[in-house]
Each structure stands twice: as structure tokens, then as C-alpha cells.
Amino acid sequence: MSIRFRCFCLGLLTALGCLPGLAWAHVGQGDISGGFMAGFLHPLEGPDHIIAMVAVGLWGAQLGRPAIWVLPVTFPVVMAFGGALGGAGIALPGIEIGIAMSGIVLGAMVALALRLPLGLAGGIVAVFAICHGHAHGVELPQSANPITYAAGFVIATGLLHLAGILFGTLHHWRRGAQALRTVGAMIAAGGGYFLYAALQG
Template structure:
């Protein structure tokens, strides 16, 4: 019974976190507070939130070095994409790439297959470029680019840590990881819905 209550609370908090976001809100942030604006940015866009959450889960699902290296690969390419966006270098199909990342990362979790580490890093890295470019082009005019970048990286890390905690907890209560795969299915389904918005 106690385990059920803890699981219910965990799912409840995850639901609250997802409900706090709106698909288009991340693309309408204005202000001059730099770090705080950047910190909030990943939380208030369902596309960004789901992708970053999925990357944290995927790293934990793969295990070993992937627990750290897959999220780090995403963060590294995220920053690179942000610099490209801040320099106003055009990148085609950014919104499609972001929506695709939600679907594909969710599908990867759902399949639950072991991916080679280098492939997993490249897989998340490519789509991180799209997310980074979106962050970089949406920087508020009066915000300090460095502080803003530090903020959205910090926000991304917080989401990944939460995802890792969820995956770790699920690993304690199950052996075949059906709940983790189920989360992947939910994420992929929401990603498909994002295509319509």
C-alpha cells in the first residue's frame, strides 16, 4: 500500500509538471532577467519539456556510462545550437525537428532496446541542435545571452535530474521496465499531438 501511495504521488508530480507547460508558451517569453528567463524556458514549452525529460529517461534506460554521457551529449549540442540561433544562422525545419524529437525519443524508450553509446549520443545530439536553435533565436532582446544560456542549461539539467530520479525509482519496483516503456509510449503519443499544433 505504501509503495502504491509513493507511485501515485510521483505520477501526480509528473502530471503537475507537464500541466504547467503549454505547447506554444516557450515561444513567447519576454523580459530582461536573463538567467531566470532562460531557466524557465524549458519548463514552459511542452515540446522542450518532454524531449529533455525523455533524454534523462533514455540515459537511465541504457545504463552504464550512458546515464551521464547521453544527457551531456544533448546539453553540448543544445548549447551549440543556441549559439547558432543567437548568430541568426538559419536552420531549416526547426519546429518539425523539435516535434520529431519528442516522438522518436518516446519511441526509443517504448522499444527499450540497447543502443550503442555513440549512436545514442549522436541521436540525441542531432535533435538537440533544433532545440538549441529555438532557444537561441527566442532570447529576449534585453537579456544577457550568457546568463540566458546558463539559465536554460540549468533548467534542462533540473528536468534531466527529475527524469533520472523517476527512472531510478521505477527500477527499484520493477524488473522488466514496463512503466518506463509506458512513459515512452505516452511521450511519443504527445509528440504526435504536437504535430497538429
């Protein structure tokens, strides 16, 4: 593991660690603790969210620099925008289908070890991030502080990305690369299941 990569991981963890402090600074604007925990747990309670967010980290690790940090930064930033749309009650069509498709597409990217141009990869991630963010925003508890709620789901998302990145470093070894592609195929299959469920619903 390179020194630069270690510094990136340390910086990401430090940044994530600072976010709760920023969230707690908005005392008096709703249910602070409940809002943060609701936001933090929301991505972790949905396997459709988990597999897509881990896949972003896996794919970024496969692509290497600068995608290893561009994709995991792009996703939560754009996701926060999607969350604002959902929280504001702005409806977007096909959100559940988009979330399911994110598992299929991102999982397939990992399974195929597909190397796309950074701009295209970032665009794909951004589109799916809006879907996931909108779903988080729609579920904003009525009594919760929107800022702490958003901080919660952004932190949880960052940790899932980081888990994917760390696991994704296995691609440097032949067997590790094969294991990574197998995980990608499993993620894509999971996305297929969620797509079927979304279409049935």
C-alpha cells in the first residue's frame, strides 16, 4: 500500500471524523441526535444502498489514481444534492429503479474490471448518487434536523466507500483481482434482484 494511498485514507477518515462536530454545531434546529443517527443508519439499513456504495469504492480502487478518490468524493457530494431534492419534496421518476440499476451497473463495472474515462465514470456515479440521495431525503424524519440528517448519511456513505477502497486494493494481486471481480458479479446479481423487486412493486 503506497504512502499516498495511506495518506488519502487517513485524510478521508479525518474529514469524516470532523463532520459530526459540524453537525452538532447546529443545535436548536430540530432533533439533533435523532436526525444524525437516522441519517447515518439509513444507508446501512438498505442492502441496495450498501452494495452500490461499496461498489463505488471497489471500482475506484480498480481504476487507480485519480479515480480512487474522485469517485468516492463525487458520490456523496452529488448525493447530498439529491437528498436536498428529496427533502424538499421534489419528485423524480424511477428512483427505486435507478437505485437497483446502480447495483447492476456498478457491480458489472467491477466484475468486468472495465476501465472507462474518468469523466464518464464520474458521470455514471453522479447519476446514481442522485437516486440514492433522493431516497435518503424523502425519508427525512419530520422532527429531524436536515443538516445533521444529511451529515449522517454522508458519513455512512463515506465509510462504505472506504470499505470498498480498502477491499479493492486486493486487485494488485492476481487472486485478489479475481476475488474482486467475483464480488462485483455478486453485487450486479443483487442489483438484479432489487430491480425485479422494484418492478414488481
